[in-house]
Amino acid sequence: MAGSNEPIIRRYQGNPILTENDVPYPVETVHNAGVVRHEGQYIMLFRSHLRNGRSIIGLAESDDGFRFRVRPEPFITPAKNEPFAAYEEFGVEDPRICHIDGAYLITYSAYSRHGVRIALARTNDFEKVERMALITQADYRNAVIFPERFGGRYARLDRPHSESSPWSIWISFSPDLIHWGDSRVVIKPLPYHWDEMKIGPGATPIKTEKGWLNIFHGVFKTMNGAVYRLGAALHALDDPSKVLGVADEWILQPEDRWEVTGYVHNVVFTCGAVAEDDGSLKIYWGGADTVMCVGTAWIDDLIALCLNKPRPALGA
Ligand code: BMA
Numbered sequence: 001m002a003g004s005n006e007p008i009i010r011r012y013q014g015n016p017i018l019t020e021n022d023v024p025y026p027v028e029t030v031h032n033a034g035v036v037r038h039e040g041q042y043i044m045l046f047r048s049h050l051r052n053g054r055s056i057i058g059l060a061e062s063d064d065g066f067r068f069r070v071r072p073e074p075f076i077t078p079a080k081n082e083p084f085a086a087y088e089e090f091g092v093e094d095p096r097i098c099h100i101d102g103a104y105l106i107t108y109s110a111y112s113r114h115g116v117r118i119a120l121a122r123t124n125d126f127e128k129v130e131r132m133a134l135i136t137q138a139d140y141r142n143a144v145i146f147p148e149r150f151g152g153r154y155a156r157l158d159r160p161h162s163e164s165s166p167w168s169i170w171i172s173f174s175p176d177l178i179h180w181g182d183s184r185v186v187i188k189p190l191p192y193h194w195d196e197m198k199i200g201p202g203a204t205p206i207k208t209e210k211g212w213l214n215i216f217h218g219v220f221k222t223m224n225g226a227v228y229r230l231g232a233a234l235h236a237l238d239d240p241s242k243v244l245g246v247a248d249e250w251i252l253q254p255e256d257r258w259e260v261t262g263y264v265h266n267v268v269f270t271c272g273a274v275a276e277d278d279g280s281l282k283i284y285w286g287g288a289d290t291v292m293c294v295g296t297a298w299i300d301d302l303i304a305l306c307l308n309k310p311r312p313a314l315g316a
Contacts, residue, residue: 008305009230009252009283009295012066016258016291023048023058023070029263030058031286034097034204035065035272036104042274043126044068044284045075045095045106046292049263054078054091057108059126065274065282066294076108076121076129084119084131087112092119096271098145098204100154105177107143107156110134118143118158120177133178136160142200145177146212146240155240156180157214159200167198169216171241186243187233188315189218194229194250197221202230202270206281210303211237211244215283217269218250228267229253230285233313234306245310251302252285252295262288275299 018030027048035044042062047055057076060068076095078088090111098105103122106129110119115138123129136143139161146155153173160170169187172180189195195218205212211234220227229250236242254266270285280296287293 008301009297011295015293017066017294018068018292024072029290030292031289032094032269032271033284033292034095035274035284036097036099037274047093055093057092057095087117087134094271096144096204098147100147105145109141115139116141144201144204146205157201169199169201187246187313190311190315194218194220203273206275208299211235212240213302215270215273228269230268230270232302232306243313245306246313247305248309248311258291259287262290264289
């Protein structure tokens with residue numbers, strides 16, 4: 001457990017761990033990466049803006065989860081074939097990776113003149129990747145698939161846009177990964193709280209003894225623009241639509257220079273975290289939509305924060 005004066009997430013001294021300078025093809029940023037362990041390696045799928053403002057997804061590998069080497073070619077670029085091409089023409093963003101059924105599922109935001117949708121792709125080895133389906137209509141963002149089934153069904157957290165309610169975290173279920181439904185809202189922003197403007201799922205949920213740990217992002221609007229922070233919630237192991245607790249406090253906020261200023265100021269945004277055998281969690285986040293950073297936390301500390309100091313899941 002962390003001491004009472006220690007931060008819940010300890011930033012890695014070598015941050016930022018990946019920047020545009022590490023990428024062997026022209027990009028403007030490196031951020032919002034999904035990360036998993038695969039055959040003893042850490043695989044990172046990261047988003048980069050191009051000079052035209054549209055995004056592509058690159059791949060980096062590491063032996064220790066801190067020092068990454070970027071592959072010479074991007075991993076996912078906007079599709080050339082239908083039905084995907086029409087919905088990816090403005091770019092592919094914010095990949096999340098889920099290990100299930102012996103394969104890796106990748107969910108990412110597909111942008112086009114028709115809005116933003118979630119696309120699903122699959123890989124076995126991070127060499128070849130195959131697109132499976134577009135799994136939402138417009139306007140959805142931030143879909144993370146649970147790495148287990150519940151009563152035979154797949155489950156995902158996602159974030160539909162809404163004109164009439166602050167943007168919230170929802171859950172949906174699917175028999176086949178393609179058709180999703182049985183949707184309900186599970187966590188809402190809390191008025192006059194650090195996440196009051198909007199929230200969305202972040203890292204692929206992490207299985208713990210006490211529940212599924214959900215590291216999400218929450219946004220607060222200030223006179224100087226929005227501030228993106230990270231929060232934590234715990235969902236029931238047998239039914240992730242049941243929220244056991246949402247931590248009242250944020251677990252990370254922009255503080256380092258490269259989190260406070262960059263392409264978009266005051267942003268820490270996660271798409272991935274990796275649980276280690278010693279009970280720690282490596283949490284990866286984009287700083288100011290410009291660089292990648294990592295920090296570690298004790299999973300037990302995060303659980304305690306969700307259970308001992310909860311705030312209402314569905315708002316006041
Ligand atoms: C969100 C998404 C993220 C981004 C964040 C801050 O709406 O676009 O990809 O990191 O804004 O700009």
